[in-house]
Amino acid sequence: MQTNDTITTQLNHRTVRQFTDQPLDKETLTTLYEVARRTATSQYLQQFSLIHVTDLAKKRRFASICRQPAIAENGDLFIFVADLRRNQQIRRQNGADDGRLHTMDLYLQGMADATLALQNMYVAAESLGLGGVILGSIRNDLKAVTELLDLPAMVIPVLGLRLGVPAEDHEQKPRLPQKLLVMENTYNDVLDEQAYQEFDRTLATYYAERNANARQENFTSLIAGENSTLNEKVTKRDDVLEVTHAQGLLWK
Amino acid sequence: MQTNDTITTQLNHRTVRQFTDQPLDKETLTTLYEVARRTATSQYLQQFSLIHVTDLAKKRRFASICRQPAIAENGDLFIFVADLRRNQQIRRQNGADDGRLHTMDLYLQGMADATLALQNMYVAAESLGLGGVILGSIRNDLKAVTELLDLPAMVIPVLGLRLGVPAEDHEQKPRLPQKLLVMENTYNDVLDEQAYQEFDRTLATYYAERNANARQENFTSLIAGENSTLNEKVTKRDDVLEVTHAQGLLWK
Numbered sequence: 235m236q237t238n239d240t241i242t243t244q245l246n247h248r249t250v251r252q253f254t255d256q257p258l259d260k261e262t263l264t265t266l267y268e269v270a271r272r273t274a275t276s277q278y279l280q281q282f283s284l285i286h287v288t289d290l291a292k293k294r295r296f297a298s299i300c301r302q303p304a305i306a307e308n309g310d311l312f313i314f315v316a317d318l319r320r321n322q323q324i325r326r327q328n329g330a331d332d333g334r335l336h337t338m339d340l341y342l343q344g345m346a347d348a349t350l351a352l353q354n355m356y357v358a359a360e361s362l363g364l365g366g367v368i369l370g371s372i373r374n375d376l377k378a379v380t381e382l383l384d385l386p387a388m389v390i391p392v393l394g395l396r397l398g399v400p401a402e403d404h405e406q407k408p409r410l411p412q413k414l415l416v417m418e419n420t421y422n423d424v425l426d427e428q429a430y431q432e433f434d435r436t437l438a439t440y441y442a443e444r445n446a447n448a449r450q451e452n453f454t455s456l457i458a459g460e461n462s463t464l465n466e467k468v469t470k471r472d473d474v475l476e477v478t479h480a481q482g483l484l485w486k
Numbered sequence: 487m488q489t490n491d492t493i494t495t496q497l498n499h500r501t502v503r504q505f506t507d508q509p510l511d512k513e514t515l516t517t518l519y520e521v522a523r524r525t526a527t528s529q530y531l532q533q534f535s536l537i538h539v540t541d542l543a544k545k546r547r548f549a550s551i552c553r554q555p556a557i558a559e560n561g562d563l564f565i566f567v568a569d570l571r572r573n574q575q576i577r578r579q580n581g582a583d584d585g586r587l588h589t590m591d592l593y594l595q596g597m598a599d600a601t602l603a604l605q606n607m608y609v610a611a612e613s614l615g616l617g618g619v620i621l622g623s624i625r626n627d628l629k630a631v632t633e634l635l636d637l638p639a640m641v642i643p644v645l646g647l648r649l650g651v652p653a654e655d656h657e658q659k660p661r662l663p664q665k666l667l668v669m670e671n672t673y674n675d676v677l678d679e680q681a682y683q684e685f686d687r688t689l690a691t692y693y694a695e696r697n698a699n700a701r702q703e704n705f706t707s708l709i710a711g712e713n714s715t716l717n718e719k720v721t722k723r724d725d726v727l728e729v730t731h732a733q734g735l736l737w738k
Contacts, residue, residue: 236517240492240613244521244606265488267668269496271661273605276622277715278708280662289671315673320666321709321716323677328710335716339723343622345594346601346645350620353525353605354496361492368602370528370595384672393598409523410532414572416519419541420636421567425575456530457573458580463529464573464587471591472738486724 250365253309253398269358282348300371309398316344319388336485348392369394387482502617505561505650534600552623561650568596571640600644621646639734
């Protein structure tokens with residue numbers, strides 16, 4: 235393995251959900267925003283924005299929506315949005331129609347811009363000794379999030395990010411081995427039972443031995459067990475297409 | 487601004503499309519895959535894979551699809567896919583139905599996993615002195631890409647990434663200022679005409695003065711001009727929903 239400070243940071247990645255009371259200072263925020271701003275962007279369209287949520291009442295609402303009480307208690311909260319509104323405004327200001335902005339293609343470009351920028355900023359934060367957690371759980375009530383941030387049409391929340399000075403230190407959680415994630419030239423559709431069995435054992439050991447919240451679980455039970463999040467049920471998260479359409483996106 | 491090696495790398499980011507003949511060595515590949523593998527993943531579902539395309543005939547097809555001839559000539563090519571197939575296999579192997587795997591919610595989780603992992607690996611590569619370019623242009627013919635990589639149902643290409651030892655060095659391209667990208671608590675829907683005019687001037691100067699391919703252009707003309715990529719037209723990229731559905735994804 236090659237190594238340097240950046241890669242060491244990346245390989246040490248773990249989720250942090252509890253932070254000290256110390257909010258990010260202005261210099262750190264400016265640095266992180268600058269990194270986000272410098273991220274690669276699809277066709278140079280720059281279709282993302284990020285909203286720093288500092289209002290305590292709003293943070294409490296996010297804590298409830300994301301079912302993560304600590305959101306209201308510590309850490310800085312950022313919501314990354316796919317933002318096709320800016321380019322719509324520029325087009326309208328210049329007498330152009332909305333063109334391709336309502337297509338799925340353009341929607342996906344905005345989603346990618348926001349996600350790439352978030353990851354880039356997350357790495358920068360970790361390189362400064364900060365910790366964080368990504369919040370896909372904003373989709374637990376996407377409509378509420380959209381209203382909470384006063385998002386106009388053509389803007390949709392993608393992911394949240396909490397950052398702060400870590401106040402907890404977890405063991406690193408195992409991940410599927412490279413041989414299941416990386417392929418060459420063609421998709422490998424053969425189920426490698428042995429690799430999954432090994433991974434089940436690794437993960438079971440991790441769950442049994444970890445300091446906080448030890449339990450009996452493995453990857454197969456997480457994915458296919460009776461309490462799997464993947465089991466059939468309709469949730470508020472299934473509003474996502476409706477909310478996306480209501481925001482004017484992904485029409486065609 | 488805070489700084490360290492990681493942030494310096496990130497702030498120096500620029501697109502590189504021409505590489506030397508030297509392919510990535512095995513140690514570098516292993517390191518980059520390890521970084522991708524360590525990336526945050528939505529609900530621990532680990533729904534991405536990456537396919538290293540080394541076959542020259544396939545690279546030629548990508549060069550044609552992406553309209554980037556250099557793809558066939560130099561650099562390593564990786565296609566990141568949202569991979570819900572693994573979890574489908576595990577569920578079927580264990581007698582469970584497909585559960586929520588066909589929902590938009592799960593589709594978006596796979597898209598996010600793939601995009602986050604790509605950006606993380608891209609930063610690691612740049613920290614090693616490599617350069618790269620993200621290929622959204624695989625969506626120029628998503629169906630062809632799907633066939634080229636023999637992707638089964640529940641797997642969809644997200645973005646490509648080319649990496650290599652840079653054989654070109656460009657000026658850094660300007661980006662929209664922080665004040666247009668970063669907001670606090672609420673979306674700012676007021677068109678800041680002065681900020682856009684300033685940015686138009688900055689970008690026009692960049693285009694006029696850059697070494698390669700100098701031209702007369704600004705942000706407004708890119709977004710709203712008569713040759714804007716955003717102008718109304720139906721392209722092969724508008725197959726994306728059809729191909730996504732055909733792959734079994736985003737049904738409900």
